Amino acid sequence: MDEGRGIGFQNAVPWHIPEDLKHFARLTTGQTVLMGRHTYESLPERYRPLPHRRNVVASRSLTQPPHPDVELCDSAEQFVLATRAGAGSDVGGKLWVIGGAEIYQATLPQWDQVQLTLVRGTHAADAYFPPFEEFFELKEEVDRGDYAFRRYSRRLAA
Ligand SMILES: NC(=O)c1ccc[n+]([C@@H]2O[C@H](COP(=O)([O-])OP(=O)(O)OC[C@H]3O[C@@H](n4cnc5c(N)ncnc54)[C@H](OP(=O)(O)O)[C@@H]3O)[C@@H](O)[C@H]2O)c1
Structure with a gap:
């Protein structure tokens, strides 16, 4: 997200940061x-489904x-809960919620950690990252000037 919490505009990411795409991969x-x-639907056709991942x-x-190698679910919340319930036996490894705004909002209560790239400045946006900082603690930051990689963990309940 950028400093205005923007993550998307007209179904595209408002910036192009190759290092961030590598970090994501x-x-x-x-x-x-x-x-x-x-x-x-916003992914370029040659990157969808995202290669070497269960989509x-x-x-x-x-x-x-939308593609033979894609699985469909009708409830993001239920999918996350079911994956957590089967944790350990899941051949798909970790589950990463990769957006957009609606899916972030719906699944936020289930997240264990957040891997955030904070992009400096603000951009035209119509999709936003939900407020999560109240529930998460910043554990690590790598500053790259125009952006920073941040890792947060869920705070332990008081
Ligand atoms: N900067 C970043 O890292 C980043 C990452 C990802 C996305 N983005 C941006 O975010 C924007 C897209 O976000 P968005 O909020 O418009 O769309 P979205 O979250 O990607 O998709 C919304 C769609 O998901 C389905 N949906 C929503 N809630 C659901 C739930 N609880 N269970 C099952 N299905 C559910 C609905 O599909 P149906 O209409 O088919 O029912 C809904 O129309 C784009 O601009 C994209 O580029 C940015």
Whole structure:
């Protein structure tokens, strides 16, 4: 997100930071990614489904997966809960919720950690990252000037 919490504009990411895309790939490759239908549709055709990852798309309107290698779920919340319940036996490894705004908002209560790239400045936006800082603690930051990689963990209940 940027400093105005923007993450998207007209179904595209408002910036292009190759290092951030590499960071995203390093974190998620070999694991499961859950995304909303809009985010799936926003991916360039050659990157969808995202390679070397189990791709799950959340939609209440689709009746068929948008691609033979994509799984469909009709409740993002239920998908996360079911994955957590099976944790340890899941061949898909970690589950990463990769947006967009609606899916972040719906699943936030289930997150264990947040891997955030904070992009300096503000951009035209119509999709925003939900407020999460109250529930999470900043554990690590790598400052790269125009952006910073941040890792947060859920705060332990008092
Ligand atoms: N900066 C970043 O890192 C980043 C990352 C990801 C996305 N984005 C941006 O975010 C924007 C897209 O966000 P968005 O909020 O518009 O869309 P989204 O969250 O990607 O997808 C919304 C769609 O997901 C389905 N949905 C929503 N809640 C659901 C739930 N609880 N269970 C099951 N399905 C559910 C609905 O699909 P149906 O209409 O089919 O029912 C809804 O229309 C784009 O601009 C994209 O570029 C940015």
